[in-house]
Amino acid sequence: MRDMVSTSSTSGRRWSSLSRPLTLVGLALGPLAVLGVFFVLPVSAMLARGFVVDGSLDVGGVLDVLARPRVHRVLWFTLWSAAAGTVMSLALGLPAAYALYRLDLPLRRPLRALLLVPFALPTVVVGVAFRRLLADSGPLGFLGLDGSAIAIVLGLTFFNAAVVIRAVGTAWEGLDPRPAEAAAALGASPWQVLRTVTLPALKPALVSATSVVFLFCATSFGVVLTLGGLRYSSVETEIYLLTNNLLDLRAAAALSVLQILVVVVLLVVAQRLRATPDPTQERTPPRPRRARRGDVAALVATGLLLVLVLAPMTSLLLGSLRVGDGWGLAAYRALATTGASPGGAEVLAVPVTDALLTSLRTAVDATWMSLLVGLLVAVVVTRHSRGRVERRVRSGLDAVFMLPLGVSAVTVGFGFLIALDEPPLALRDSPLLVPIAQALVALPLVVRTIAPVLGGVDDRQRQAAASLGASPLRAVLTVDLPVVWKPLLAAAGFAFAVSLGEFGATSFLARDDHPTLPVVIYRLLGHPGELNYAMALAASVVLAATTAVVVLAVERLRVPSAGAF
């Protein structure tokens, strides 16, 4: 028995010296092809239109654009508002991640789902809901926040705290509690435990979440415009204006290059910070414990976040129930029709219920696509590397799949039109383009949710399984899957919510006979009429409720005996 094991292990090593790089390439090939066709190609096509003027490369013109003082102002605003949004999301998201994943709180699952709902709400609606609260005439008007930078940062936090909670929370949940307990037993204060034991162990997840949130904040479009009252512009809003309104492709290309550069720098920094983690993932997550007196700070922060998230949502809900001067369900009943202006007109081509169905079907596609590709990417980037080159390649791959978050949806959207028009890539009119675009947006979230946990699996467990005769597939199923199952479901919930709420790329690609719910909401909000407004809000409430229910249901799916060990 001993002999057999040792022989198979030596021959295995010889075999693996060649097969490892090959497997790496093989696994990465699919995701890379997807990224190449649906991201690199369209974006390059758009950049080429900006750089090439009358058949010759015009770098000088692009550099001139970058020298404009306005561009510097816009870049500066983008960086500091995104940084502020990220800090705020972390400040409220981390305590909430702790409270909702480590403490045995009542209703913690529904609360987790609830906090993800903002992801699925279109910014137009949230903007209106936020502004109805913050406007001088609104209930919070006395704060004077309408159109201020603070309102923008609050809006960014509203949307992004969920990323911190989910990405860090799932890692925190599976964290071995014993080192922290040992530290406490040795006399460390709770703060010392957090700083010296817990946070270092969470570092990979923390860095992941931070970089994703920063990218989301830096490329947020609707929040900056709606809540900033046009006083502020970011690189993203500037690219939109230049491309969509002015068709100034050269200036847009210049800003896109700037955007990509910022993203690359950020990713390199994040990569440096994300040190190889200790194998700290427990196969059986420790049971959440009851809240103690020391948890008050975390609970207060969670409460604050809930208020921030619930206030605009409550405003939405109340608005959807307003009928004239009273209350009622008229708007919800009208959802089954095609919209009703006074004369009984057809505002929408399809009833809102159909749009919900389209949204759900699109979201299912976007979810499986992003999970499939995301899982492959996560596996490739987290396997233990041998040698510097391999490690470099892996972390490079990791960063490459984050890029779609950092590039403007307008650029990618127009890029689809000009790059994917001819066979074999005549895909621009395919109904699958919408879920594919949404999957690309969700992909970094999926990777960043799964990878930190997968990276925490002790490679020796896999080796042990292999030396005991388990096939690679079986090793994955027995070693990795139980650990990665929960983050995988969390990622699925993420992808689903992102897809349900995605508007930028979708409005660009959606076809009229099958509009998604956010597109319909946008259209309802674009016309006068009390019922139209109430219907837009009612549709948003339906979207929010659907998201919450689906996310809850997805998280209920579990490996039946993940706790068998």
Added chain:
Amino acid sequence: MRRILRRAHRPGTRTITTLVLVTAVTVLAGCSLVGEGDDEPATSPGGSSASPGQEAPREVVLVTHDSFALPKKLVKAFEADSGYELEVRASGDAGALTNKLVLTQDSPTGDVAYGVDNSFASRALDAGVFADSGVTLPDGAADYTLDDGTDRLVPIDTGAVCVNVDTRWFEEQGIPEPETLDDLVEPAYADLFVTPGAATSSPGMAFLLATIAEHGDDWPDYWADLMANGAKLTSGWSDAYYVDFTQGGGDGDRPIVLSYDSSPAFTLTEDGEATTTRALLDTCFRQVEYAGVLAGAANPDGARAVIEWLLSPEVQAALPESMYVFPVVSGVELPEDWARFAEQPTDAYTVDADEITANREQWLTEWTDITSR
């Protein structure tokens, strides 16, 4: 050891079974778009195998903006009468639509485009996006053609962007309502006006154009006065109307808003006998939306048929309630509320389409400087 491995094996198998089941159920339940669209030709009336004229394409593709909406029965009637199958590709606003057409000029995304408006028309015309339409204009439509490009862009609908006031508010306050653009800079109307910005909203752009038509090169001074008088800017129309306007259903505190000439038909009193808002007809900018056959279209005959259908009395009559715009063809009956409460301006501001295309960037840059000071 072996026992542990065998035990460990079980959850894996079960998980896979669960996954396969979940996937199968969702796909079977039709919760996926995979496979959509492939079956369309098979169900089309008079599929290619049945028709004797193998050469003529049966499908015609209409590219339009995402405000496009027409009753299904009109589409069905078109398909039955013409024998074409109409595929609508709607996305983005008028600006996005125009740019899309310009960018895909070498391989157009459809046969016919509808929704390019007078503020973007010359960008599309200059780029050579449209071919001669060959459509004869019905009575009335000729009033809305462009000076240049009449042969290529056919007017389909019109509407005007006008300043609206809350008549009830002014009555209660005992202040006379404003009437003109110049009134808006009077101290009596300080802090009462809200408008979407020109850079981010197409009605906002139309309002900027109205002020340019009125004040010519002096428009920056007018805007400086307007901002000094406490005008409020929002990013989009819905924001201005539903949050800040006093008749937008919320707690808005501004009784003057930029909206459309048709908006008063949507703010009726409960008995439906009166409206609580009024469009100031001396402040309006005329918007016209056009349709055209795309150069290089696969089905130019079908494209022409679509334009003729858009000009037909049935579609023209459906425009107000489906897309909130007025028909261009004369003699088309308006819905009752529109006929009573939506008054069209007789003499709206206009700016030459060429001039808009030539100056858009400079105007917007200057406007942004003034408004973000």
